[in-house]
Amino acid sequence: MSPLESRDERLQQAMKLVLLATLPGLLxxxxxxxxxxxxxxxxxxxxxxxxxxxxxxxxxxPLRPTLTDGSAVVSATLLAVALPPYCPWWLTVTAIASGLLLGKHLYGGVGKNPFNPAMLGFALAMVLFPQPMTQWPAHSMDLTSAVQQVFNLGQAPDAWVQATALDSLRINKSLTIDELFAGNPAFGRFGGHGVEWVNLAFLAGGLLLLQRRVFGWQAPVGMLASLFVVSLLCWNGSGSDSHGSPLFHLLSGATMLGAFFIVTEPVSGAKSPLARLLFGVGVGCLTYLIRTWGGYPDGVAFAVLLMNLCVPALERFASRRQQQVTP
Structure with missing residues (x-):
């Protein structure tokens, strides 16, 4: 087996494991x-x-091995689970096409992209089409209604969308946290309704990847720890001006998806252990800042893209630190 074939085979195996790990979250x-x-x-x-x-x-x-390495399918899967269900078909198509073209192939293809393609596609869709990107369903639909909604073949049912828990908290001016959890259907027991269980499912899949050593622990631990610490330091109880508890932020939005499936992306992310840790810490801090004071309810995608820009600096810093501690 040639070195190139060996590398391609390792990439395919890793992509298969990542797809397998997304199954709990998808379900x-x-x-x-x-x-x-x-x-x-x-x-x-x-x-x-x-x-x-x-x-x-x-x-x-040649179509092989690029088309069969699984990287495009993984990017498509991660973007699909981040998009609102029942969003228009053209939004999904535009998001993944722009993400791959501008975030991957513009720079030469797999292994050369400085940005995470899935998050770039998501961010572009959020900036260009903010209204459909914030229309999360209040309930599920049967298959026929779902097809009609996605492909705009019929009139949408009344009150089928609602603001997410993060969005409701961001625009809240008068209700306490306890009142939001008691009276707003977007809130669940600890985080967003339903989304808290989705986050736990992605956590389970992420722990599988960690156990199989698909990636190191530094980036996900750095992101979750920094998000927890910053939200704890800024938590001011359950008043109407509260930004939410640490547990709320860990179990809302795309936190666990971001921690285990996005910041661990090996090409656009950091490579050395210290740089990966700092990369994760930066994503966690920026996610909280964007959620709390930014213009978007969930800041994972924008936080990842901003930290992608910082990867060269993080690697240089980690290299200098390594040289200082090496006798």
Whole structure:
């Protein structure tokens, strides 16, 4: 087996494990939101494969191993689970196509991208189409209604969307935290309704990847620890001006998806252990700042992209530290 074939095989195995680890989160999303999750996934994967095949053809390269390494499917899956279920089909297609083209192939393809393609696609969709990106369903739909909603084939049912827990907390001016949890259907027991279980499901999948040593512990631990510490220091109880407890932030939004499936991306993320730790810490701090004082309810995607820009500086800092401690 040649070194190139060995590397490609290792990449395929890693991508398969990542896809397997997303299953608990996908099942939890399907349980709470229904068929829209699977429609998003199918649209995203199909678009990703079509974009990959088109770019490879234009570059006059063989389809294998690029099309079969699994990286495009993983990016499509991670973006699909981050998008609101039942969002318009064109939004899903635009997000994954722009993420792959601008975040991956613009720089030469897999292994060369400075930004996380899934998060770049998500961020672009959030900036360009903020209204459909914030329409999270209040309940699931049957398959027929889901297809009609995604492909705009019929009138949407009344009151089928609601603000997320993070968005409700960000715009809250008068209700206490206890009142929000008691009276707002977007809130669950500890975090967002349903989303807290989705986060626990992605946590379970992430721990599997950690146990199989698909990635190191530094980036996810750095992100979760910094998010916990900053939210604890800024937590001012349950008053109407509260920004939420540490547990609320850990179990809301895309926290666990970001910690175990996004900040651990090996190409756009940091490489050395210290740099990975600092990368995760930066993502956690920025996520809280964006959630609390920024213009978007969940700041994971923007935090990751901002820290992608800092990777060269983090690597230089880690290298200097290593040289200082090495006798």
């Amino acid at each position: 939890a999303l399907f349980w709470f939101y229904g068929w829209g999750v699977l429609i998003n996934l199918l649209l995203s994967v199909a678009t990703a494969l079509a974009v990959e095949a088109t770019v490879i053809h234009l570059r006059r390269q």
